[in-house]
Amino acid sequence: MSLNSLNMTSGLNPLTPRERERFDFAVIAGWIPEGRHVLDFGCGDGRLLRYLRETKSITGYGVEIDHESVLGCIRNGIDVIQIDVEGGLSGFKDASFSHAIISQALQAMHGTEHVLGEMLRVADEAIVSFPNFAYRVNREAIAAGHMPVSEDLPYEWYDTPNVRFFTIADFEALCAKLGIVIRERLAFDVYGQSVTEDPNLNGSLAFYRLGRG
């Protein structure tokens, strides 16, 4: 995949929330071949699934617990299953999907290890994107004595839905501990530019393709 094709701005301004979402979707879509069958954990109102369906004829289901998001999915014509990702996945058969996706939602789930294990049980490959808490700007905020608030972490500490705060280095350590193979990693700064040098410092958003070890 050409990274340039993902760069949606001139690089002068940080991506807007809308651009960031499209960016997120484009990276994920780039990793899934046409026509595959996927499961999107924490699918919100189903926008990613709709994007995947429209751009690559990808089928599948969203899993969501929030009532309004489920209603949003149904309005959007998305197949959504209202169950708790953290406890309700046992009904999904092993390897019944090509990909399990968590787009910008892993940090809002408690049972990180369980969820990652379930993703790789029900699907051949897991795709995870999350905000890197060790991004330079976040470190600066902490150094200045405050919890970070940035483009990719747009919440105050008292209203954030996030419950797990981790970095690229932390995530990779967990994958190693769980025997999860990292097939590919991409990191980007808030301008949507790909980061290769010290991504744990320079990357704001991280994307992973994961497989069973």
Add this chain to the structure above:
Amino acid sequence: MSFDNSVGIVAPQRFCHDAPMLLKGGGRLPAFELAFETYGALNAARSNAVLVCHALSGSHHVAGIYADTPDSEGWWDNLVGPGKPLDTEKFFVVGVNNLGGCYGSTGPLSQNPESGKRYGADFPMVTVEDWVLSQSRLADHLGIDTWAAVIGGSLGGMQAIEWSLQFPERIRHVVAIASAPNLSAQNIAFNEVARQAILTDPDFHGGHYASRGLVPTRGLRLARMMGHITYLSDDQMNEKFGRQLRGGGLNFSYDIDFEIESYLRHQGDKFAGFFDANTYLLMTKALDYFDPARVCCGDLVAAFAPIRASFLVTSFSTDWRFSPARSRELVFALMQNRRHVAYAEIDCDAGHDSFLLDNAHYHSVLRAYLENIKL
């Protein structure tokens, strides 16, 4: 979000099927009639028809009112009408009384044309499969090749599911609300207690009570009282009745002390006043027998293989008679067959009966799904 729009004054119609029908249980009906109602208009492409299937004690009178009859609102009037979630400006909605019913379709109270006598206890056992087959004859009669959707709650949901199995090409969407792939042992147990209440009523006379001018009122009343308890949630009953006393003090007798006793007796009396005992027995048996996975050795995924329809499945958080877990079984079996399915678990404190209420979120979910159905 529901509007006050009613379909207005409606009138029941009759469909006469003059040929015999063989039933799954081995019985045979020489002919049969179905009572039905319709709301809205069938479009030129005949692509906008929606069948509403009723549950245990429902009827073909789904929406609207009968002329000059007070309190005659249809049982799902909050859902069906112009501008309502099942919008009669978009859809042609059909309600039908099931075979074996007591609201006008051929049932135990009808006369057997071959003997000239009431069927009574001789009315053959009918199943969900038989109901769907008879409904398909009504669809033929109305010129409906394909339903845009078949919708139902509880036992009605089972009929909607059965439609997608028996006539995969004749149904585009299933809306299965507070339903299940089959009844649990506990559910069958409740049905059996209800049946025993009726069967052991001294006025039952082996089901031939009508020809003696009798009604097994006590049995029906007990059956309904117990059924009613299972349709509500513990929380809701506590909230509605708690330990409130009817007369302000304890009677130290078997008269009514608590409000809940009064309520149940009233519900039982009301029901026994109009519902037919043989129909109640038939309907509960049809519920018990429904089990599409049975022919596949219990494998629901295999049983669902013929399905082509898209599904909306909904359940209610406090429904312990048809619990969310049972709806999830449907959902997982559909997903493994890669069918289109959306599943919403609605927070509602009213137990199984929630499906009849106009909970705002529930109706929004139904509205959103039905609005997306292309005609």
